[in-house]
Amino acid sequence: MQGSHPIVFYAAIALAAFLAGVSKGGLGGIMGSVIAPMLALVMPLNVAIGLLLPILIFADLFALAVYWRRWETRLMGVLLAGGVVGVTLGTVVLTNVSPIVVRKGLGVIVLIFVAYRLFEDRILSALDYRPRRWHGLLAGSAAGFTSTLAHAGDPPIAIYLLLQNLPPAVFVATMVLFFALINWIKVPYYLYAGLLDFSTLPRLIWFAPFVPLGVWVGKRLVTRADKMVFQRIIVVLLLVTGILLLVE
Numbered sequence: 001m002q003g004s005h006p007i008v009f010y011a012a013i014a015l016a017a018f019l020a021g022v023s024k025g026g027l028g029g030i031m032g033s034v035i036a037p038m039l040a041l042v043m044p045l046n047v048a049i050g051l052l053l054p055i056l057i058f059a060d061l062f063a064l065a066v067y068w069r070r071w072e073t074r075l076m077g078v079l080l081a082g083g084v085v086g087v088t089l090g091t092v093v094l095t096n097v098s099p100i101v102v103r104k105g106l107g108v109i110v111l112i113f114v115a116y117r118l119f120e121d122r123i124l125s126a127l128d129y130r131p132r133r134w135h136g137l138l139a140g141s142a143a144g145f146t147s148t149l150a151h152a153g154d155p156p157i158a159i160y161l162l163l164q165n166l167p168p169a170v171f172v173a174t175m176v177l178f179f180a181l182i183n184w185i186k187v188p189y190y191l192y193a194g195l196l197d198f199s200t201l202p203r204l205i206w207f208a209p210f211v212p213l214g215v216w217v218g219k220r221l222v223t224r225a226d227k228m229v230f231q232r233i234i235v236v237l238l239l240v241t242g243i244l245l246l247v248e
Helices: 006-024 031-040 047-066 071-096 099-118 120-126 133-150 154-162 170-191 199-207 210-224 227-248
Strands: none
Touching: 006 071, 006 210, 031 047, 031 071, 031 099, 031 133, 031 227, 047 099, 047 133, 047 170, 047 199, 047 210, 071 099, 071 133, 071 154, 071 170, 099 120, 099 133, 133 154, 133 170, 154 170, 154 199
16 A cells, blocks of 8 residues: 555655545635645555545545535536546546556646636636536536546536535535535445555544544634635645646
8 A cells, every 4th residue: 555655655644634624624625636636746646546535535524514404405416417427437537547647637637726726716707607507517527527536626616606606605515515425426436446445444544533633623724814825825735736746
């Protein structure tokens, strides 16, 4: 399972568990896009995404408890239908494309995400949007695809939900429910692709306390810290990570 020095390897897992908790605790939806690329710097990408899935599923339990039944169920059916298509396509890519190509592809996805974050306001203000059912299918498919490759499916869903003019709590709750369900949908696909190794789960238990700690820190920071400053720091980290994924 190890792809780096043991101390670095386990420190990376601990940090991933903590950041997953921070993300689910309410800070910046882009946090999920940071974790897999970070892990891919110290271990093979297939190991990183396989390891991260059970951590995210565990973190989802806390997020669902916080936002229980505050989501918009009207949108969930079409989003999940697209999500299944995206997860299927993502698994095909993971099982048929060279790991080096997937790693560089991840770097490109990260940099595209950085560009989106930098020009998000202009993109959304330029859209003369009229809701269509197929928009949800497209957003769900894109999110399922990028989530399968790197657990980085937030941008398509965030854009789609922003355009629905949902109240903030409903927006977050719908994001939480969608990705909680997508993460479980990914389980049989990851098993088929050989990305999940249940023999590693006992070792991951030791990192479980970092998840609720991260949730607590995230909830504290969301009320005390400048969220814009935090998100800018994350964008810079994503930019550096994306470049490293492309050149390493």
